[in-house]
Amino acid sequence: xxxxxxxxxxxxxxxxxxxxxxxxxxxxxxxxxxxxxxxxxxxxxxxxxxxxxxxxxxxxxxxxxxxxxxxxxxxxxxxxxxxxxxxxxxxxxxxxxxxxxxxxxxxxxxxxxxxxxxxxxxxxxxxxxxxxxxxxxxxxxxxxxxxxxxxxxxxxxxxxxxxxxxxxxxxxxxxxxxxxxxxxxxxxxxxxxxxxxxxxxxxxxxxxxxxxxxxxxxxxxxxxxxxxxxxxxxxxxxxxxxxxxxxxxxxxxxxxxxxxxxxxxxxxxxxxxxxxxxxxxxxxxxxxxxxxxxxxxxxxxxxxxxxxxxxxxxxxxxxxxxxxxxxxxxxxxxxxxxxxx
Amino acid sequence: xxxxxxxxxxxxxxxxxxxxxxxxxxxxxxxxxxxxxxxxxxxxxxxxxxxxxxxxxxxxxxxxxxxxxxxxxxxxxxxxxxxxxxxxxxxxxxxxxxxxxxxxxxxxxxxxxxxxxxxxxxxxxxxxxxxxxxxxxxxxxxxxxxxxxxxxxxxxxxxxxxxxxxxxxxxxxxxxxxxxxxxxxxxxxxxxxxxxxxxxxxxxxxxxxxxxxxxxxxxxxxxxxxxxxxxxxxxxxxxxxxxxxxxxxxxxxxxxxxxxxxxxxxxxxxxxxxxxxxxxxxxxxxxxxxxxxxxxxxxxxxxxxxxxxxxxxxxxxxxxxxxxxxxxxxxxxxxxxxxxx
Numbered sequence: 001x002x003x004x005x006x007x008x009x010x011x012x013x014x015x016x017x018x019x020x021x022x023x024x025x026x027x028x029x030x031x032x033x034x035x036x037x038x039x040x041x042x043x044x045x046x047x048x049x050x051x052x053x054x055x056x057x058x059x060x061x062x063x064x065x066x067x068x069x070x071x072x073x074x075x076x077x078x079x080x081x082x083x084x085x086x087x088x089x090x091x092x093x094x095x096x097x098x099x100x101x102x103x104x105x106x107x108x109x110x111x112x113x114x115x116x117x118x119x120x121x122x123x124x125x126x127x128x129x130x131x132x133x134x135x136x137x138x139x140x141x142x143x144x145x146x147x148x149x150x151x152x153x154x155x156x157x158x159x160x161x162x163x164x165x166x167x168x169x170x171x172x173x174x175x176x177x178x179x180x181x182x183x184x185x186x187x188x189x190x191x192x193x194x195x196x197x198x199x200x201x202x203x204x205x206x207x208x209x210x211x212x213x214x215x216x217x218x219x220x221x222x223x224x225x226x227x228x229x230x231x232x233x234x235x236x237x238x239x240x241x242x243x244x245x246x247x248x249x250x251x252x253x254x255x256x257x258x259x260x261x262x263x264x265x266x267x268x269x270x271x272x273x274x275x276x277x278x279x280x281x282x283x284x285x286x287x288x289x290x291x292x293x294x295x296x297x298x299x300x301x302x303x304x305x306x307x308x309x310x311x312x313x314x315x316x317x318x319x320x321x322x323x324x325x326x327x328x329x330x331x332x333x334x335x336x337x338x339x340x341x
Numbered sequence: 342x343x344x345x346x347x348x349x350x351x352x353x354x355x356x357x358x359x360x361x362x363x364x365x366x367x368x369x370x371x372x373x374x375x376x377x378x379x380x381x382x383x384x385x386x387x388x389x390x391x392x393x394x395x396x397x398x399x400x401x402x403x404x405x406x407x408x409x410x411x412x413x414x415x416x417x418x419x420x421x422x423x424x425x426x427x428x429x430x431x432x433x434x435x436x437x438x439x440x441x442x443x444x445x446x447x448x449x450x451x452x453x454x455x456x457x458x459x460x461x462x463x464x465x466x467x468x469x470x471x472x473x474x475x476x477x478x479x480x481x482x483x484x485x486x487x488x489x490x491x492x493x494x495x496x497x498x499x500x501x502x503x504x505x506x507x508x509x510x511x512x513x514x515x516x517x518x519x520x521x522x523x524x525x526x527x528x529x530x531x532x533x534x535x536x537x538x539x540x541x542x543x544x545x546x547x548x549x550x551x552x553x554x555x556x557x558x559x560x561x562x563x564x565x566x567x568x569x570x571x572x573x574x575x576x577x578x579x580x581x582x583x584x585x586x587x588x589x590x591x592x593x594x595x596x597x598x599x600x601x602x603x604x605x606x607x608x609x610x611x612x613x614x615x616x617x618x619x620x621x622x623x624x625x626x627x628x629x630x631x632x633x634x635x636x637x638x639x640x641x642x643x644x645x646x647x648x649x650x651x652x653x654x655x656x657x658x659x660x661x662x663x664x665x666x667x668x669x670x671x672x673x674x675x676x677x678x679x680x681x682x
Contacts, residue, residue, distance in 0.1 A: 002470050009445050011471050052662050083529060088656065089430040091450045095533060095654035099667040104530035106351050107457060107654075109432045109448040115449060121462060128469030129343050130352050148658075189422060192436060227540035313436035313448075315429065317489075321393050326440040 002127055008061040009188050009214070010221035016338060017126035020133070020176035021072025021158035024291035025064040027142070027168030030279075031269045034063060038291040039169075040067045046143055046168065053095065053143040057086065060170040060283075061139045063098035068135065068172035068290075079103045079174070080131035083118035085110065085138045086282055087166075089144055094138070094233075111311030112207075112236050113190065114138045115286040116330035119307075120187045123332070126175050133177075139170035140281025149316060157201035162202040164238045164280035167267055171286025173294075182297050185341040186333040188218040192313065194326035202321050204241020204264075204277055207310040209329030211237060212248040215308055218331045226256045233293055234329075235263025235285025237308045238278030239270060263309075285309040297336050304341055307332045343468055347608050350529050350555070351562035357524035357679060358467035361474070361517035362413025365632035366405040368483070371620075374609045379632040380510075380539075381408045387484055387509065390657045394484040395434065398427065401511040401624075402438035402480045408475065409513035420444045420515070421472035426451065426479045427506075428486055433480070444476075452652030453548075453577050454531065455479045456627040457671035460514060461528045462650075464673070467516050474518075477602030480511035481622025490657060497546055503543040505621035508608055512627025514635075526682040527674035529559040533654065535667035541660050545582020545605075545618055548651040551668030552578060553589040556649055559672045567597045571643040574634055575670075576604030576626025576650045579619030580611060584640035604629035604650075626650040638677050645682060648673045 002014045026039040027046060041063055043049070048056040048063075060082065069076050084094035085108040087106075098105050110117035118136035125131040143153060145166040151157040175184070193213050198208040211234050217224055226232060226249070237245060242262040249256045263285040264278030289307055296302055308331040314323070335341045342354045366382040368387060382404055384390070389397040389404075402425065410417050423442075424602030425435035426449040439446050451458035459477035466472040484494060486507040492498040515526065534554050538547040552575050560566055567573060567590070578586060583603040590597045604626040629649055637643055649672040655664070676682045 054658055054662060085450070087431070089658065090428070090452065090654070090656040092654065092656040092659045095669075096659065096664060097669060099533045099535040099654075102532050105533050105669060106462065107450040109426070109450045111431065112537065121447065124465065124469055124471055128465055128471070130465055130469070171561065189445050189447065190442040192446050194440040313431070313433065313440075315431040315433040317395055317430065318433045321395060323437060326436060328436075328446060 006050050008221045009217045010186060012186050013127040015127050016185040017123045017175040018056045018179035019173055019294060020179045021068050021174040022290040022294050023064050023067035023071050023172050025060045025170040026287055030169050031168055031268060033273055035291050053141055057093040057139050057141040057144050058096040061093055061137055063265045064170040064172040065135060065137055068174050072174035074133060076101055076103060079133050081106060081125050081133050082120045082135040082137060083108050085114035085118060087140050088148065111313055112280055112282050112327060113311030113328050113330050114282040115171060115289060116307060116309035116332050117120055119332045120189060120330055122175050123184045123187060126177050132284045134175045135172055137172040138282040140166050140283035141309065142166045142168045145281060155311060159276055160201040162240050162277050164203055164236060164277050165268060165275035166281035167279045167284035167287065169283035169287035171290035173290065177291040181338060182334050182336045183338050184332055186334050188214055188221060188331040190214045190328045190330045192326045192328050194324055203280060203312040204238040204295040205244060206312045206325040207237055207327035208241040208244035210329040211245050211308055211310050214331050215330040226254055226259060229259060229304050229306045231305045232256060232260045233263060233305060235288060235308050236278060236280040237262045237310055238264040240277045266292060303336045305334045307334055349557045349562045352528050354468040354526055356468050357526040358464045358516040360514055360522035360523045360635060361407050361520045362515040363631040363635050364405050364408035364513050365628040366401045366511040367628055371508055371510050371608060376409050376608060376615055376632050386629050394482055398434040398482040398485050399437040402434055402478055405511040405513040406476060406478055409515050413515035415474060417442055417444060418529035419473050422447060422466050423476040423478060424449050424463045426455035426459060428481050429489065451655055451669060453623050453626065454650040454652030454669050454671050455623040455629060456512060457648060457650035457673050460673045461530060461671055462615045463516050464525045464528060467518050475516045476513055478513040479623040479627045481507050481624035483507045483509045486622060500617055501542040503581050503618050505544055505577065505605055505618050506609060506617050507614035508620045508625035508628065510624035510628035511534050512631035515632065522679060523675050523677045524679050525673055526676050529555055529562060529672040531555045531669045531671045533669050535665055537665045539665050544621060544653040545579040547587060547653045547666040548578055548668035549582040549585035551670040552586050552598055552649055552651045555596050555670040563630045565601060567595055570645050572601060573597060573601045573645045574604060574646060574648050576629060577619060577621040578603045578651055579605040581618050606669065607633060646675045648675055
């Protein structure tokens with residue numbers, strides 16, 4: 001029996017779902033950064049062979065799902081549920097990606113936290129006995145996001161130093177009730193946290209308080225501390241949000257700097273790639289998880305990782321109406337050994 | 342142990358979650374239709390006292406959640422998870438509604454099928470032991486939807502006969518692990534179905550094939566037929582989509598017309614209210630479920646109901662790029678007696 005304490009935000013799974021396979025897809029710029037060569041599929045063409053960027057993003061989700069199924073040595077038809085999301089209005093990249101695929105479909109939206117949200121629900125579906133295999137998938141595309149949220153690319157808008165660069169990337173994880181691992185033993189679901197930030201070019205500041213609260217809840221719910229994990233990987237706070245997170249824990253007398261990294265800082269080199277505060281987008285943490293974190297866990301580098309994806313909950317309309325930007329963060333513990341957590 | 346057969350789309354819950362409370366919120370026009378007087382909160386002001394329609398929609402979700410908690414005789418703080426969604430870009434009405442509420446939050450998106458999607462996930466969370474109480478909530482607002490998807494209201498655009506009227510309404514259901522019922526014993530999760538429809542003013546035609554497939558899967562998975570239910574309530578096919586659904590079952594030799602009704606046809610009087618093919622929007626099926634179906638079930642009118650909400654998966658961008666409109670439908674069985682289904 002899985003356990004969730006009343007009032008707590010976390011679940012300890014009795015049958016930790018197994019990460020049976022995973023895959024990542026990335027664009028040219030992403031493959032020129034620190035994770036060069038780590039992605040399963042890369043296109044040097046921002047259109048991925050399609051005739052619009054939106055169709056490219058749909059292609060990316062189809063491709064990453066196909067590759068993840070292959071990695072898990074399963075067929076798409078054997079997946080009981082897919083949990084998918086993206087940043088586009090009405091999550092359309094995901095919906096169109098799965099329209100040719102005969103898999104029961106749940107659309108999810110958690111902004112850039114979507115990979116952790118979909119992994120959480122996909123894990124509950126397996127542990128709960130509702131599924132043998134599930135998929136968690138999400139994507140983002142620099143060009144679809146820029147023109148939807150900011151300016152047409154042709155405009156050549158200036159970017160502020162605190163702004164982040166939306167990743168052209170996708171990630172997919174296949175969970176299974178059996179197998180060798182890694183495993184998902186625990187999850188902590190986020191509460192929306194509005195810190196009053198209104199600068200749409202500083203998402204890191206908007207999301208850091210949510211990351212701090214979810215991680216704190218996780219440590220409290222499991223009576224543990226940050227040192228329990230080999231790695232705490234947030235995404236995508238970028239360098240400003242990541243600094244803020246370290247400072248927030250510092251106020252509690254906890255130094256998490258040695259074991260805390262951020263997907264937005266891992267995907268791009270902020271010095272060499274002109275991405276300012278770092279990467280962002282649902283596809284950033286999803287692709288870093290699948291191209292780097294899970295690969296390194298399989299190779300034995302890390303045993304226990306806490307993946308805490310963060311999202312900024314805004315729209316162009318909410319910003320125009322002077323709303324502040326609430327953040328959310330969901331944390332998913334990943335362990336290379338069953339029963340280690 | 343809950344059961345999902347391999348390859349099947351359905352789950353039979355071993356501990357059917359209880360519908361502990363529910364509430365509905367509606368606008369003026371909705372309260373002038375056939376369900377006049379059935380809503381828990383009505384505003385004659387399309388702004389609901391706020392200064393934008395988007396803020397009004399956020400208010401509606403906050404209000405309906407508050408009323409549903411009161412109906413379930415619980416406090417918001419006792420809800421373990423909320424599953425919320427709406428039609429606005431980045432599901433922003435939901436996110437802003439729950440930013441002051443300290444409840445773990447899952448954003449979901451299934452277009453007008455969102456109420457059934459959120460109910461399904463909320464039911465799995467309770468049956469799976471991850472939660473004692475969960476909330477499923479969604480909303481739509483005619484004015485926010487019109488200006489986002491179609492034209493500024495001031496433009497006074499003509500509507501085609503097949504078009505539907507987005508409901509200004511919200512619904513919320515609180516599920517609990519214990520109580521008197523009604524219960525949710527079974528769910529069938531939809532597969533995306535693209536029938537090739539491209540007319541954005543004929544959502545009913547785009548969604549009817551998805552409704553047919555999900556209902557057929559439900560009957561097959563449980564080796565039953567439409568007569569098993571007192572009522573099969575789709576939403577929101579409108580009168581064109583509903584006719585198409587009856588015809589699709591007719592081709593199989595099944596006449597579902599006597600027990601099949603549609604939320605889009607229940608919420609408005611298409612003769613008297615100039616809504617053309619009927620109502621639509623996440624809030625349509627959500628409010629009809631909470632204002633009418635569940636109330637009548639509690640009064641003993643119906644014992645077993647199959648609630649099958651339908652969604653059209655499109656965006657203004659996908660339509661501009663000549664994509665067809667896939668549909669999705671999720672079915673949730675509701676029974677007034679534990680163990681009846």
